[in-house]
Amino acid sequence: MDLAARIGAEAPAKSWGQARDAARDAGEPLPAVARELADALGHALAEPLVALTDLPPFDTSAMDGWAVAGPGPWRLGGTGVLAGGRPEPLAEGTAVSIATGAELPPGPIAVLRSEHGEVEKSARILFDRAPSPPAPGRDVRPRGQECRSGEPLLPAGTTVTPAVLGLAAAAGYDRLVVHRRPTVELLVLGDELLDSGLPRSGAVRDALSPLLPPLLRCGGDVIGRRRIADDFELLHDAIRHSPADVVVTTGSTAAGPVDFLHAALAETGARLLVDSVAVRPGHPMLLAELPPAADGRNRRLVGLPGNPLAAVAGTVTLALPLLRRLSGRPDAEPRRVAVSVELLGHPRSTRLLPVLLRENAVAPLPFDGPAMLRGLALADGLAVVPPGGLPVGSTVDVLEVPRP
Incomplete structure:
Protein backbone atom coordinates (compact mmCIF):
# COMPACT_ATOMS: atom_id res chain seq x y z
CA MET A 1 0.00 0.00 0.00
CA ALA A 32 -3.93 39.51 22.11
CA VAL A 33 -2.11 42.61 20.93
CA ALA A 34 -2.79 46.32 21.43
CA ARG A 35 -3.19 48.23 18.17
CA GLU A 36 -3.84 51.82 17.25
CA LEU A 37 -7.42 52.31 16.11
CA ALA A 38 -6.45 52.64 12.46
CA ASP A 39 -4.60 49.30 12.63
CA ALA A 40 -7.34 47.36 14.43
CA LEU A 41 -9.82 47.19 11.54
CA GLY A 42 -10.84 43.62 10.73
CA HIS A 43 -9.47 42.17 13.95
CA ALA A 44 -11.58 40.66 16.75
CA LEU A 45 -11.78 42.30 20.16
CA ALA A 46 -9.79 40.26 22.69
CA GLU A 47 -11.65 41.82 25.60
CA PRO A 48 -15.00 43.57 26.01
CA LEU A 49 -15.22 47.18 24.90
CA VAL A 50 -16.20 49.20 27.97
CA ALA A 51 -17.10 52.88 27.86
CA LEU A 52 -14.35 55.09 29.30
CA THR A 53 -16.71 58.07 29.52
CA ASP A 54 -20.37 58.97 29.44
CA LEU A 55 -21.78 59.38 25.94
CA PRO A 56 -22.56 62.15 25.37
CA PRO A 57 -20.01 63.35 27.93
CA PHE A 58 -22.20 66.39 28.68
CA ASP A 59 -25.64 67.72 27.77
CA THR A 60 -25.55 68.79 24.13
CA SER A 61 -27.88 70.50 21.72
CA ALA A 62 -29.64 68.20 19.26
CA MET A 63 -30.49 71.09 16.94
CA ASP A 64 -29.24 74.42 15.65
CA GLY A 65 -31.14 77.18 17.42
CA TRP A 66 -31.05 78.80 20.85
CA ALA A 67 -30.48 77.53 24.35
CA VAL A 68 -33.26 79.07 26.45
CA ALA A 69 -33.77 79.33 30.21
CA GLY A 70 -37.33 79.59 31.49
CA PRO A 71 -40.43 80.70 29.53
CA GLY A 72 -40.16 83.15 26.61
CA PRO A 73 -39.77 85.66 25.24
CA TRP A 74 -36.03 85.72 26.02
CA ARG A 75 -33.40 88.38 26.02
CA LEU A 76 -30.47 87.37 23.82
CA GLY A 77 -27.10 87.63 25.49
CA GLY A 78 -23.48 86.69 25.03
CA THR A 79 -21.85 85.11 22.02
CA GLY A 80 -23.19 81.98 20.46
CA VAL A 81 -22.04 78.54 21.58
CA LEU A 82 -20.33 76.38 18.98
CA ALA A 83 -19.38 72.73 19.22
CA GLY A 84 -16.21 72.55 21.27
CA GLY A 85 -16.92 75.78 23.14
CA ARG A 86 -17.68 76.21 26.84
CA PRO A 87 -20.99 77.98 27.56
CA GLU A 88 -21.62 80.57 30.27
CA PRO A 89 -24.54 80.03 32.68
CA LEU A 90 -27.90 81.42 31.50
CA ALA A 91 -30.10 83.52 33.75
CA GLU A 92 -33.86 82.97 33.75
CA GLY A 93 -35.48 84.62 30.72
CA THR A 94 -32.31 84.71 28.63
CA ALA A 95 -31.14 82.80 25.58
CA VAL A 96 -28.00 82.24 23.53
CA SER A 97 -27.61 80.87 20.02
CA ILE A 98 -26.23 77.34 19.90
CA ALA A 99 -25.04 74.86 17.27
CA THR A 100 -25.86 71.18 17.01
CA GLY A 101 -23.50 69.18 19.22
CA ALA A 102 -22.48 72.14 21.37
CA GLU A 103 -22.41 71.81 25.15
CA LEU A 104 -25.44 73.33 26.86
CA PRO A 105 -25.24 75.84 29.68
CA PRO A 106 -25.89 74.31 33.12
CA GLY A 107 -29.38 74.23 34.53
CA PRO A 108 -32.87 73.36 33.25
CA ILE A 109 -32.28 74.36 29.65
CA ALA A 110 -34.31 73.73 26.50
CA VAL A 111 -33.39 74.24 22.86
CA LEU A 112 -35.60 76.34 20.62
CA ARG A 113 -35.09 75.23 17.02
CA SER A 114 -33.94 77.88 14.59
CA GLU A 115 -37.09 77.46 12.50
CA HIS A 116 -39.27 78.06 15.57
CA GLY A 117 -37.64 81.30 16.77
CA GLU A 118 -37.96 84.90 15.64
CA VAL A 119 -35.54 87.62 16.77
CA GLU A 120 -36.42 91.25 17.24
CA LYS A 121 -33.01 92.52 16.27
CA SER A 122 -33.23 96.05 17.64
CA ALA A 123 -34.23 94.86 21.11
CA ARG A 124 -32.39 91.56 20.86
CA ILE A 125 -35.46 89.69 21.99
CA LEU A 126 -36.19 86.11 20.95
CA PHE A 127 -39.82 85.13 20.44
CA ASP A 128 -41.17 81.60 20.40
CA ARG A 129 -43.11 80.61 17.27
CA ALA A 130 -43.15 76.88 18.07
CA PRO A 131 -46.47 75.00 18.23
CA SER A 132 -45.89 74.51 21.98
CA PRO A 133 -43.53 76.14 24.50
CA PRO A 134 -40.12 74.41 24.78
CA ALA A 135 -39.99 72.51 28.07
CA PRO A 136 -36.62 71.91 29.75
CA GLY A 137 -34.82 69.06 28.01
CA ARG A 138 -36.49 69.52 24.63
CA ASP A 139 -34.10 68.83 21.72
CA VAL A 140 -31.36 68.10 24.24
CA ARG A 141 -29.10 65.06 24.15
CA PRO A 142 -28.61 64.43 27.85
CA ARG A 143 -25.31 63.31 29.27
CA GLY A 144 -25.07 59.51 29.28
CA GLN A 145 -27.99 59.04 26.90
CA GLU A 146 -26.06 56.40 24.91
CA CYS A 147 -23.97 54.92 27.72
CA ARG A 148 -22.43 55.57 31.10
CA SER A 149 -18.74 55.30 31.94
CA GLY A 150 -17.90 51.68 32.72
CA GLU A 151 -20.86 50.29 30.79
CA PRO A 152 -20.07 47.29 28.52
CA LEU A 153 -20.56 48.25 24.89
CA LEU A 154 -19.42 45.22 22.86
CA PRO A 155 -18.39 41.68 23.85
CA ALA A 156 -15.03 40.09 23.19
CA GLY A 157 -14.95 38.42 19.78
CA THR A 158 -16.71 41.29 18.02
CA THR A 159 -15.13 42.08 14.67
CA VAL A 160 -13.74 45.59 14.51
CA THR A 161 -15.68 47.31 11.74
CA PRO A 162 -15.60 51.01 10.81
CA ALA A 163 -18.59 51.54 13.11
CA VAL A 164 -16.74 49.83 15.99
CA LEU A 165 -13.76 52.10 15.40
CA GLY A 166 -16.02 55.14 15.59
CA LEU A 167 -17.70 53.90 18.77
CA ALA A 168 -14.34 53.13 20.38
CA ALA A 169 -13.02 56.61 19.58
CA ALA A 170 -16.18 58.26 20.91
CA ALA A 171 -15.91 56.17 24.07
CA GLY A 172 -12.37 57.38 24.73
CA TYR A 173 -10.08 54.74 23.21
CA ASP A 174 -6.80 55.43 21.41
CA ARG A 175 -5.90 51.74 21.06
CA LEU A 176 -7.81 48.47 21.09
CA VAL A 177 -6.77 45.06 22.44
CA VAL A 178 -7.46 42.58 19.65
CA HIS A 179 -6.44 39.09 18.62
CA ARG A 180 -3.68 38.89 16.08
CA SER A 327 -8.53 35.22 14.86
CA GLY A 328 -10.89 35.01 17.85
CA ARG A 329 -14.07 35.40 15.81
CA PRO A 330 -17.14 33.15 15.84
CA ASP A 331 -17.73 31.10 12.72
CA ALA A 332 -20.43 32.23 10.32
CA GLU A 333 -23.82 30.63 10.94
CA PRO A 334 -25.80 29.35 7.96
CA ARG A 335 -29.11 30.93 7.04
CA ARG A 336 -32.16 28.66 7.23
CA VAL A 337 -34.22 28.94 4.03
CA ALA A 338 -37.31 27.24 2.60
CA VAL A 339 -36.97 24.69 -0.19
CA SER A 340 -39.35 25.56 -3.04
CA VAL A 341 -37.75 23.27 -5.65
CA GLU A 342 -36.51 19.75 -4.93
CA LEU A 343 -32.79 19.77 -4.16
CA LEU A 344 -31.11 16.64 -5.44
CA GLY A 345 -28.48 15.22 -3.14
CA HIS A 346 -25.62 12.76 -3.24
CA PRO A 347 -26.52 9.29 -1.93
CA ARG A 348 -23.89 9.29 0.84
CA SER A 349 -22.32 12.74 1.03
CA THR A 350 -23.35 16.31 1.79
CA ARG A 351 -23.70 18.42 -1.34
CA LEU A 352 -22.74 22.10 -1.48
CA LEU A 353 -24.95 23.57 -4.15
CA PRO A 354 -24.74 27.15 -5.54
CA VAL A 355 -28.16 28.77 -5.12
CA LEU A 356 -30.00 32.04 -5.52
CA LEU A 357 -32.18 33.35 -2.70
CA ARG A 358 -35.58 34.50 -3.89
CA GLU A 359 -38.22 35.63 -1.38
CA ASN A 360 -36.52 33.57 1.34
CA ALA A 361 -36.51 30.44 -0.82
CA VAL A 362 -33.64 28.80 -2.69
CA ALA A 363 -33.33 28.38 -6.44
CA PRO A 364 -30.54 25.99 -7.48
CA LEU A 365 -28.17 27.12 -10.20
CA PRO A 366 -26.76 25.04 -13.04
CA PHE A 367 -23.04 24.68 -13.71
CA ASP A 368 -22.36 23.24 -10.27
CA GLY A 369 -19.64 20.72 -11.19
CA PRO A 370 -16.38 20.69 -9.21
CA ALA A 371 -14.43 22.40 -12.03
CA MET A 372 -17.10 25.04 -12.75
CA LEU A 373 -17.42 28.59 -11.44
CA ARG A 374 -20.27 29.91 -13.59
CA GLY A 375 -22.94 28.94 -11.05
CA LEU A 376 -20.94 30.24 -8.11
CA ALA A 377 -20.43 33.61 -9.83
CA LEU A 378 -24.22 34.14 -9.77
CA ALA A 379 -24.88 32.53 -6.40
CA ASP A 380 -26.04 34.15 -3.17
CA GLY A 381 -24.62 31.21 -1.22
CA LEU A 382 -24.06 27.46 -1.02
CA ALA A 383 -26.99 25.30 0.06
CA VAL A 384 -25.89 22.51 2.42
CA VAL A 385 -27.90 19.60 1.00
CA PRO A 386 -27.71 16.47 3.19
CA PRO A 387 -27.26 12.98 1.73
CA GLY A 388 -30.34 11.96 -0.22
CA GLY A 389 -31.48 15.50 -1.02
CA LEU A 390 -34.38 17.62 0.23
CA PRO A 391 -38.03 17.71 -0.89
CA VAL A 392 -40.17 20.77 -1.53
CA GLY A 393 -41.53 22.16 1.74
CA SER A 394 -38.46 21.38 3.82
CA THR A 395 -35.74 23.83 4.85
CA VAL A 396 -32.05 24.01 4.04
CA ASP A 397 -29.03 25.77 5.50
CA VAL A 398 -27.42 28.26 3.12
CA LEU A 399 -23.81 29.14 3.78
CA GLU A 400 -22.72 32.58 2.66
CA VAL A 401 -19.71 32.76 0.41
CA PRO A 402 -17.85 35.78 1.85
CA ARG A 403 -17.67 38.88 -0.31
CA PRO A 404 -14.82 41.20 0.66
Whole structure:
Protein backbone atom coordinates (compact mmCIF):
# COMPACT_ATOMS: atom_id res chain seq x y z
CA MET A 1 0.00 0.00 0.00
CA ASP A 2 1.46 3.40 -0.98
CA LEU A 3 1.82 6.28 1.49
CA ALA A 4 -1.29 8.20 0.41
CA ALA A 5 -3.47 5.10 0.54
CA ARG A 6 -2.05 4.16 3.95
CA ILE A 7 -2.78 7.61 5.39
CA GLY A 8 -6.28 7.55 3.93
CA ALA A 9 -6.94 4.13 5.45
CA GLU A 10 -5.95 5.42 8.88
CA ALA A 11 -8.20 8.48 8.64
CA PRO A 12 -11.65 7.71 7.17
CA ALA A 13 -13.61 10.53 5.60
CA LYS A 14 -15.37 12.76 8.08
CA SER A 15 -18.88 14.06 7.59
CA TRP A 16 -19.18 17.68 6.52
CA GLY A 17 -20.27 18.74 10.02
CA GLN A 18 -17.47 16.78 11.67
CA ALA A 19 -14.93 18.39 9.36
CA ARG A 20 -16.09 21.91 10.20
CA ASP A 21 -16.01 21.08 13.91
CA ALA A 22 -12.48 19.74 13.53
CA ALA A 23 -11.41 22.96 11.83
CA ARG A 24 -12.94 25.05 14.62
CA ASP A 25 -11.17 22.90 17.24
CA ALA A 26 -7.79 22.91 15.49
CA GLY A 27 -6.38 25.83 17.45
CA GLU A 28 -6.96 28.57 19.97
CA PRO A 29 -7.34 32.30 19.30
CA LEU A 30 -3.98 33.87 18.67
CA PRO A 31 -2.47 36.10 21.39
CA ALA A 32 -3.93 39.51 22.11
CA VAL A 33 -2.11 42.61 20.93
CA ALA A 34 -2.79 46.32 21.43
CA ARG A 35 -3.19 48.23 18.17
CA GLU A 36 -3.84 51.82 17.25
CA LEU A 37 -7.42 52.31 16.11
CA ALA A 38 -6.45 52.64 12.46
CA ASP A 39 -4.60 49.30 12.63
CA ALA A 40 -7.34 47.36 14.43
CA LEU A 41 -9.82 47.19 11.54
CA GLY A 42 -10.84 43.62 10.73
CA HIS A 43 -9.47 42.17 13.95
CA ALA A 44 -11.58 40.66 16.75
CA LEU A 45 -11.78 42.30 20.16
CA ALA A 46 -9.79 40.26 22.69
CA GLU A 47 -11.65 41.82 25.60
CA PRO A 48 -15.00 43.57 26.01
CA LEU A 49 -15.22 47.18 24.90
CA VAL A 50 -16.20 49.20 27.97
CA ALA A 51 -17.10 52.88 27.86
CA LEU A 52 -14.35 55.09 29.30
CA THR A 53 -16.71 58.07 29.52
CA ASP A 54 -20.37 58.97 29.44
CA LEU A 55 -21.78 59.38 25.94
CA PRO A 56 -22.56 62.15 25.37
CA PRO A 57 -20.01 63.35 27.93
CA PHE A 58 -22.20 66.39 28.68
CA ASP A 59 -25.64 67.72 27.77
CA THR A 60 -25.55 68.79 24.13
CA SER A 61 -27.88 70.50 21.72
CA ALA A 62 -29.64 68.20 19.26
CA MET A 63 -30.49 71.09 16.94
CA ASP A 64 -29.24 74.42 15.65
CA GLY A 65 -31.14 77.18 17.42
CA TRP A 66 -31.05 78.80 20.85
CA ALA A 67 -30.48 77.53 24.35
CA VAL A 68 -33.26 79.07 26.45
CA ALA A 69 -33.77 79.33 30.21
CA GLY A 70 -37.33 79.59 31.49
CA PRO A 71 -40.43 80.70 29.53
CA GLY A 72 -40.16 83.15 26.61
CA PRO A 73 -39.77 85.66 25.24
CA TRP A 74 -36.03 85.72 26.02
CA ARG A 75 -33.40 88.38 26.02
CA LEU A 76 -30.47 87.37 23.82
CA GLY A 77 -27.10 87.63 25.49
CA GLY A 78 -23.48 86.69 25.03
CA THR A 79 -21.85 85.11 22.02
CA GLY A 80 -23.19 81.98 20.46
CA VAL A 81 -22.04 78.54 21.58
CA LEU A 82 -20.33 76.38 18.98
CA ALA A 83 -19.38 72.73 19.22
CA GLY A 84 -16.21 72.55 21.27
CA GLY A 85 -16.92 75.78 23.14
CA ARG A 86 -17.68 76.21 26.84
CA PRO A 87 -20.99 77.98 27.56
CA GLU A 88 -21.62 80.57 30.27
CA PRO A 89 -24.54 80.03 32.68
CA LEU A 90 -27.90 81.42 31.50
CA ALA A 91 -30.10 83.52 33.75
CA GLU A 92 -33.86 82.97 33.75
CA GLY A 93 -35.48 84.62 30.72
CA THR A 94 -32.31 84.71 28.63
CA ALA A 95 -31.14 82.80 25.58
CA VAL A 96 -28.00 82.24 23.53
CA SER A 97 -27.61 80.87 20.02
CA ILE A 98 -26.23 77.34 19.90
CA ALA A 99 -25.04 74.86 17.27
CA THR A 100 -25.86 71.18 17.01
CA GLY A 101 -23.50 69.18 19.22
CA ALA A 102 -22.48 72.14 21.37
CA GLU A 103 -22.41 71.81 25.15
CA LEU A 104 -25.44 73.33 26.86
CA PRO A 105 -25.24 75.84 29.68
CA PRO A 106 -25.89 74.31 33.12
CA GLY A 107 -29.38 74.23 34.53
CA PRO A 108 -32.87 73.36 33.25
CA ILE A 109 -32.28 74.36 29.65
CA ALA A 110 -34.31 73.73 26.50
CA VAL A 111 -33.39 74.24 22.86
CA LEU A 112 -35.60 76.34 20.62
CA ARG A 113 -35.09 75.23 17.02
CA SER A 114 -33.94 77.88 14.59
CA GLU A 115 -37.09 77.46 12.50
CA HIS A 116 -39.27 78.06 15.57
CA GLY A 117 -37.64 81.30 16.77
CA GLU A 118 -37.96 84.90 15.64
CA VAL A 119 -35.54 87.62 16.77
CA GLU A 120 -36.42 91.25 17.24
CA LYS A 121 -33.01 92.52 16.27
CA SER A 122 -33.23 96.05 17.64
CA ALA A 123 -34.23 94.86 21.11
CA ARG A 124 -32.39 91.56 20.86
CA ILE A 125 -35.46 89.69 21.99
CA LEU A 126 -36.19 86.11 20.95
CA PHE A 127 -39.82 85.13 20.44
CA ASP A 128 -41.17 81.60 20.40
CA ARG A 129 -43.11 80.61 17.27
CA ALA A 130 -43.15 76.88 18.07
CA PRO A 131 -46.47 75.00 18.23
CA SER A 132 -45.89 74.51 21.98
CA PRO A 133 -43.53 76.14 24.50
CA PRO A 134 -40.12 74.41 24.78
CA ALA A 135 -39.99 72.51 28.07
CA PRO A 136 -36.62 71.91 29.75
CA GLY A 137 -34.82 69.06 28.01
CA ARG A 138 -36.49 69.52 24.63
CA ASP A 139 -34.10 68.83 21.72
CA VAL A 140 -31.36 68.10 24.24
CA ARG A 141 -29.10 65.06 24.15
CA PRO A 142 -28.61 64.43 27.85
CA ARG A 143 -25.31 63.31 29.27
CA GLY A 144 -25.07 59.51 29.28
CA GLN A 145 -27.99 59.04 26.90
CA GLU A 146 -26.06 56.40 24.91
CA CYS A 147 -23.97 54.92 27.72
CA ARG A 148 -22.43 55.57 31.10
CA SER A 149 -18.74 55.30 31.94
CA GLY A 150 -17.90 51.68 32.72
CA GLU A 151 -20.86 50.29 30.79
CA PRO A 152 -20.07 47.29 28.52
CA LEU A 153 -20.56 48.25 24.89
CA LEU A 154 -19.42 45.22 22.86
CA PRO A 155 -18.39 41.68 23.85
CA ALA A 156 -15.03 40.09 23.19
CA GLY A 157 -14.95 38.42 19.78
CA THR A 158 -16.71 41.29 18.02
CA THR A 159 -15.13 42.08 14.67
CA VAL A 160 -13.74 45.59 14.51
CA THR A 161 -15.68 47.31 11.74
CA PRO A 162 -15.60 51.01 10.81
CA ALA A 163 -18.59 51.54 13.11
CA VAL A 164 -16.74 49.83 15.99
CA LEU A 165 -13.76 52.10 15.40
CA GLY A 166 -16.02 55.14 15.59
CA LEU A 167 -17.70 53.90 18.77
CA ALA A 168 -14.34 53.13 20.38
CA ALA A 169 -13.02 56.61 19.58
CA ALA A 170 -16.18 58.26 20.91
CA ALA A 171 -15.91 56.17 24.07
CA GLY A 172 -12.37 57.38 24.73
CA TYR A 173 -10.08 54.74 23.21
CA ASP A 174 -6.80 55.43 21.41
CA ARG A 175 -5.90 51.74 21.06
CA LEU A 176 -7.81 48.47 21.09
CA VAL A 177 -6.77 45.06 22.44
CA VAL A 178 -7.46 42.58 19.65
CA HIS A 179 -6.44 39.09 18.62
CA ARG A 180 -3.68 38.89 16.08
CA ARG A 181 -5.03 37.78 12.72
CA PRO A 182 -3.46 34.56 11.41
CA THR A 183 -1.06 34.90 8.52
CA VAL A 184 -1.80 32.79 5.45
CA GLU A 185 0.38 31.65 2.57
CA LEU A 186 -1.29 30.22 -0.53
CA LEU A 187 0.63 27.55 -2.46
CA VAL A 188 -0.91 26.91 -5.89
CA LEU A 189 0.26 23.53 -7.13
CA GLY A 190 0.44 22.27 -10.68
CA ASP A 191 2.48 22.28 -13.88
CA GLU A 192 -0.63 22.73 -16.04
CA LEU A 193 -1.53 26.26 -14.93
CA LEU A 194 -1.20 29.43 -17.02
CA ASP A 195 -1.08 32.99 -15.66
CA SER A 196 -2.40 34.67 -18.80
CA GLY A 197 -3.92 34.07 -22.21
CA LEU A 198 -6.15 31.29 -23.48
CA PRO A 199 -5.85 27.62 -22.49
CA ARG A 200 -3.49 25.82 -24.84
CA SER A 201 -1.52 22.62 -25.32
CA GLY A 202 -3.23 20.86 -22.41
CA ALA A 203 -2.65 23.77 -20.02
CA VAL A 204 -5.49 25.74 -18.36
CA ARG A 205 -5.77 29.16 -16.75
CA ASP A 206 -5.06 29.44 -13.04
CA ALA A 207 -8.47 30.43 -11.63
CA LEU A 208 -7.49 29.89 -7.99
CA SER A 209 -4.82 32.58 -7.65
CA PRO A 210 -7.33 35.40 -8.23
CA LEU A 211 -10.21 33.55 -6.54
CA LEU A 212 -8.87 32.37 -3.20
CA PRO A 213 -6.86 35.25 -1.66
CA PRO A 214 -9.92 37.55 -1.32
CA LEU A 215 -11.82 34.71 0.38
CA LEU A 216 -8.96 33.90 2.71
CA ARG A 217 -8.56 37.57 3.67
CA CYS A 218 -12.01 37.31 5.27
CA GLY A 219 -10.31 35.24 7.98
CA GLY A 220 -6.63 36.08 7.93
CA ASP A 221 -3.83 38.15 6.41
CA VAL A 222 -2.57 36.67 3.15
CA ILE A 223 1.17 37.34 3.20
CA GLY A 224 2.09 35.51 0.01
CA ARG A 225 1.08 33.36 -2.93
CA ARG A 226 3.49 31.01 -4.69
CA ARG A 227 3.20 28.69 -7.65
CA ILE A 228 4.75 25.31 -6.88
CA ALA A 229 5.54 22.84 -9.65
CA ASP A 230 4.56 19.18 -9.38
CA ASP A 231 7.73 18.23 -7.55
CA PHE A 232 7.97 16.51 -4.16
CA GLU A 233 11.08 18.35 -2.93
CA LEU A 234 9.77 21.77 -3.94
CA LEU A 235 6.47 21.14 -2.16
CA HIS A 236 8.14 19.71 0.93
CA ASP A 237 10.48 22.71 1.22
CA ALA A 238 7.67 25.21 0.64
CA ILE A 239 5.61 23.70 3.46
CA ARG A 240 8.52 23.28 5.82
CA HIS A 241 9.82 26.81 5.43
CA SER A 242 6.55 28.74 5.09
CA PRO A 243 6.47 31.66 7.55
CA ALA A 244 2.65 31.60 7.77
CA ASP A 245 0.44 30.44 10.62
CA VAL A 246 -1.75 28.66 8.07
CA VAL A 247 -0.52 27.22 4.79
CA VAL A 248 -3.24 26.70 2.17
CA THR A 249 -2.48 24.48 -0.79
CA THR A 250 -4.50 23.77 -3.92
CA GLY A 251 -4.48 20.41 -5.64
CA SER A 252 -2.43 17.28 -4.86
CA THR A 253 -4.88 16.14 -2.17
CA ALA A 254 -5.82 12.86 -3.88
CA ALA A 255 -3.57 9.94 -4.87
CA GLY A 256 -2.66 10.71 -8.46
CA PRO A 257 0.80 10.20 -9.98
CA VAL A 258 1.96 13.75 -9.10
CA ASP A 259 -0.11 14.25 -5.94
CA PHE A 260 2.73 14.65 -3.46
CA LEU A 261 0.94 16.46 -0.62
CA HIS A 262 0.39 13.46 1.66
CA ALA A 263 3.98 12.34 1.24
CA ALA A 264 5.29 15.86 1.87
CA LEU A 265 3.21 16.16 5.02
CA ALA A 266 4.46 12.79 6.28
CA GLU A 267 8.06 13.79 5.59
CA THR A 268 7.51 17.10 7.40
CA GLY A 269 6.19 15.31 10.49
CA ALA A 270 2.64 16.69 10.16
CA ARG A 271 -0.37 15.17 11.89
CA LEU A 272 -3.53 14.79 9.82
CA LEU A 273 -6.68 16.05 11.54
CA VAL A 274 -9.01 15.69 8.54
CA ASP A 275 -8.22 13.55 5.52
CA SER A 276 -11.13 13.54 3.08
CA VAL A 277 -14.63 14.80 3.79
CA ALA A 278 -17.93 13.26 2.73
CA VAL A 279 -18.94 16.31 0.68
CA ARG A 280 -19.45 17.00 -3.01
CA PRO A 281 -17.70 18.80 -4.53
CA GLY A 282 -14.41 18.82 -2.68
CA HIS A 283 -14.21 15.50 -0.83
CA PRO A 284 -10.37 15.08 -1.13
CA MET A 285 -9.68 18.07 1.18
CA LEU A 286 -7.52 17.82 4.27
CA LEU A 287 -6.42 19.62 7.43
CA ALA A 288 -3.07 18.97 9.10
CA GLU A 289 -1.14 20.13 12.13
CA LEU A 290 2.38 21.09 11.09
CA PRO A 291 5.42 21.01 13.37
CA PRO A 292 5.82 24.29 15.27
CA ALA A 293 7.76 27.12 13.68
CA ALA A 294 11.25 28.00 14.92
CA ASP A 295 9.75 30.71 17.15
CA GLY A 296 7.32 28.22 18.71
CA ARG A 297 4.22 29.29 16.79
CA ASN A 298 1.72 26.56 16.01
CA ARG A 299 1.11 26.06 12.29
CA ARG A 300 -1.69 24.42 10.31
CA LEU A 301 -2.14 23.38 6.69
CA VAL A 302 -5.38 23.24 4.75
CA GLY A 303 -5.22 21.20 1.56
CA LEU A 304 -7.85 22.25 -0.97
CA PRO A 305 -8.74 20.27 -4.09
CA GLY A 306 -7.50 21.71 -7.37
CA ASN A 307 -10.87 22.09 -9.09
CA PRO A 308 -12.18 25.65 -8.54
CA LEU A 309 -15.64 25.00 -7.05
CA ALA A 310 -14.22 22.12 -5.02
CA ALA A 311 -11.55 24.50 -3.69
CA VAL A 312 -14.24 26.97 -2.62
CA ALA A 313 -16.07 24.12 -0.89
CA GLY A 314 -12.87 23.31 0.99
CA THR A 315 -12.40 26.96 1.88
CA VAL A 316 -15.81 27.30 3.53
CA THR A 317 -15.56 23.84 5.12
CA LEU A 318 -12.05 23.94 6.61
CA ALA A 319 -10.08 27.11 5.89
CA LEU A 320 -12.49 29.84 7.02
CA PRO A 321 -13.68 28.08 10.20
CA LEU A 322 -10.02 27.55 11.17
CA LEU A 323 -9.00 31.12 10.38
CA ARG A 324 -11.96 32.58 12.24
CA ARG A 325 -11.13 30.47 15.27
CA LEU A 326 -7.50 31.59 15.26
CA SER A 327 -8.53 35.22 14.86
CA GLY A 328 -10.89 35.01 17.85
CA ARG A 329 -14.07 35.40 15.81
CA PRO A 330 -17.14 33.15 15.84
CA ASP A 331 -17.73 31.10 12.72
CA ALA A 332 -20.43 32.23 10.32
CA GLU A 333 -23.82 30.63 10.94
CA PRO A 334 -25.80 29.35 7.96
CA ARG A 335 -29.11 30.93 7.04
CA ARG A 336 -32.16 28.66 7.23
CA VAL A 337 -34.22 28.94 4.03
CA ALA A 338 -37.31 27.24 2.60
CA VAL A 339 -36.97 24.69 -0.19
CA SER A 340 -39.35 25.56 -3.04
CA VAL A 341 -37.75 23.27 -5.65
CA GLU A 342 -36.51 19.75 -4.93
CA LEU A 343 -32.79 19.77 -4.16
CA LEU A 344 -31.11 16.64 -5.44
CA GLY A 345 -28.48 15.22 -3.14
CA HIS A 346 -25.62 12.76 -3.24
CA PRO A 347 -26.52 9.29 -1.93
CA ARG A 348 -23.89 9.29 0.84
CA SER A 349 -22.32 12.74 1.03
CA THR A 350 -23.35 16.31 1.79
CA ARG A 351 -23.70 18.42 -1.34
CA LEU A 352 -22.74 22.10 -1.48
CA LEU A 353 -24.95 23.57 -4.15
CA PRO A 354 -24.74 27.15 -5.54
CA VAL A 355 -28.16 28.77 -5.12
CA LEU A 356 -30.00 32.04 -5.52
CA LEU A 357 -32.18 33.35 -2.70
CA ARG A 358 -35.58 34.50 -3.89
CA GLU A 359 -38.22 35.63 -1.38
CA ASN A 360 -36.52 33.57 1.34
CA ALA A 361 -36.51 30.44 -0.82
CA VAL A 362 -33.64 28.80 -2.69
CA ALA A 363 -33.33 28.38 -6.44
CA PRO A 364 -30.54 25.99 -7.48
CA LEU A 365 -28.17 27.12 -10.20
CA PRO A 366 -26.76 25.04 -13.04
CA PHE A 367 -23.04 24.68 -13.71
CA ASP A 368 -22.36 23.24 -10.27
CA GLY A 369 -19.64 20.72 -11.19
CA PRO A 370 -16.38 20.69 -9.21
CA ALA A 371 -14.43 22.40 -12.03
CA MET A 372 -17.10 25.04 -12.75
CA LEU A 373 -17.42 28.59 -11.44
CA ARG A 374 -20.27 29.91 -13.59
CA GLY A 375 -22.94 28.94 -11.05
CA LEU A 376 -20.94 30.24 -8.11
CA ALA A 377 -20.43 33.61 -9.83
CA LEU A 378 -24.22 34.14 -9.77
CA ALA A 379 -24.88 32.53 -6.40
CA ASP A 380 -26.04 34.15 -3.17
CA GLY A 381 -24.62 31.21 -1.22
CA LEU A 382 -24.06 27.46 -1.02
CA ALA A 383 -26.99 25.30 0.06
CA VAL A 384 -25.89 22.51 2.42
CA VAL A 385 -27.90 19.60 1.00
CA PRO A 386 -27.71 16.47 3.19
CA PRO A 387 -27.26 12.98 1.73
CA GLY A 388 -30.34 11.96 -0.22
CA GLY A 389 -31.48 15.50 -1.02
CA LEU A 390 -34.38 17.62 0.23
CA PRO A 391 -38.03 17.71 -0.89
CA VAL A 392 -40.17 20.77 -1.53
CA GLY A 393 -41.53 22.16 1.74
CA SER A 394 -38.46 21.38 3.82
CA THR A 395 -35.74 23.83 4.85
CA VAL A 396 -32.05 24.01 4.04
CA ASP A 397 -29.03 25.77 5.50
CA VAL A 398 -27.42 28.26 3.12
CA LEU A 399 -23.81 29.14 3.78
CA GLU A 400 -22.72 32.58 2.66
CA VAL A 401 -19.71 32.76 0.41
CA PRO A 402 -17.85 35.78 1.85
CA ARG A 403 -17.67 38.88 -0.31
CA PRO A 404 -14.82 41.20 0.66
